[in-house]
Amino acid sequence: MADIKIITTEDGSHSLYHEGLKETYHSFHGALQESIHVFIEKGLRFWRTKNGLPKEVDIFEVGFGTGLNALLAAKFATENEVKINFTSVEPFPVPMDTINQLNYIDQIGKEELKETFKQLHTAKWDELVEINPFFSLKKFKGKLEDFTGEKQFDIIFFDAFAPNKQSELWTEEMMQKCYQLLRTDGVFTTYSAKGQLKRDLKKVGFEVETLAGPPGKKEMVRGIVN
Numbered sequence: 001m002a003d004i005k006i007i008t009t010e011d012g013s014h015s016l017y018h019e020g021l022k023e024t025y026h027s028f029h030g031a032l033q034e035s036i037h038v039f040i041e042k043g044l045r046f047w048r049t050k051n052g053l054p055k056e057v058d059i060f061e062v063g064f065g066t067g068l069n070a071l072l073a074a075k076f077a078t079e080n081e082v083k084i085n086f087t088s089v090e091p092f093p094v095p096m097d098t099i100n101q102l103n104y105i106d107q108i109g110k111e112e113l114k115e116t117f118k119q120l121h122t123a124k125w126d127e128l129v130e131i132n133p134f135f136s137l138k139k140f141k142g143k144l145e146d147f148t149g150e151k152q153f154d155i156i157f158f159d160a161f162a163p164n165k166q167s168e169l170w171t172e173e174m175m176q177k178c179y180q181l182l183r184t185d186g187v188f189t190t191y192s193a194k195g196q197l198k199r200d201l202k203k204v205g206f207e208v209e210t211l212a213g214p215p216g217k218k219e220m221v222r223g224i225v226n
């Protein structure tokens with residue numbers, strides 16, 4: 001894969017910089033803050049609260065990358081005693097020696113997550129792995145374009161590189177795919193708030209909400225399947 005290097009974002013948590021794309025894996029204003037706000041709070045917690053606190057939830061992530069979203073979801077699962085079945089697509093896994101240098105455990109302040117983070121990364125690709133009683137993981141080594149299915153998930157964490165860097169993932173066709181992957185009451189959440197994205201989400205059937213973004217970012221977008 002193209003060269004990637006570790007950077008420190010404004011909240012002190014690490015992210016990666018992809019030299020080929022000249023793009024970071026998270027918001028420069030704070031990787032950890034962004035993941036918590038966009039995916040955990042506005043995605044996972046919102047869906048659960050809206051649907052009467054179910055005991056099980058199926059999440060689909062676009063872009064496993066550093067595994068930060070998966071780690072935070074696993075933390076949420078244990079803390080709330082909810083079973084999370086987490087599926088993630090990633091064509092370009094980050095090398096383990098880079099993962100080992102990331103400071104997420106220190107930044108989150110929960111040493112007991114260290115083993116979980118390791119397990120998330122060492123879990124075999126394309127196999128369902130029970131990480132613990134509250135969290136299962138299936139990493140699909142491939143592209144979103146090649147993932148198929150219907151009404152399998154409750155939540156989509158759409159965490160692809162930005163639309164101006166990876167336009168092929170932010171098309172109406174991809175939004176249609178996301179809509180089809182979600183069940184009724186499903187939630188699509190992403191850090192981007194591009195006008196074209198909102199128009200495409202609406203066109204394929206989502207109810208679209210523009211929400212306040214994480215620190216340093218004005219807005220983000222959430223789509224709901226009614």
Ligand SMILES: C[S@@+](CC[C@H](N)C(=O)[O-])C[C@H]1O[C@@H](n2cnc3c(N)ncnc32)[C@H](O)[C@@H]1O
Pocket residue numbers: 024025026062063064065066067068069089090091092093142143144145159160161162169
């Ligand atoms: C913005 S990064 C975020 C990754 C991750 N969620 C994290 O917190 O580190 C985008 C990720 O999407 C992956 N990616 C690139 N092309 C993709 C594709 N066609 N389908 C799915 N993921 C892709 C990249 O390799 C990268 O890991």
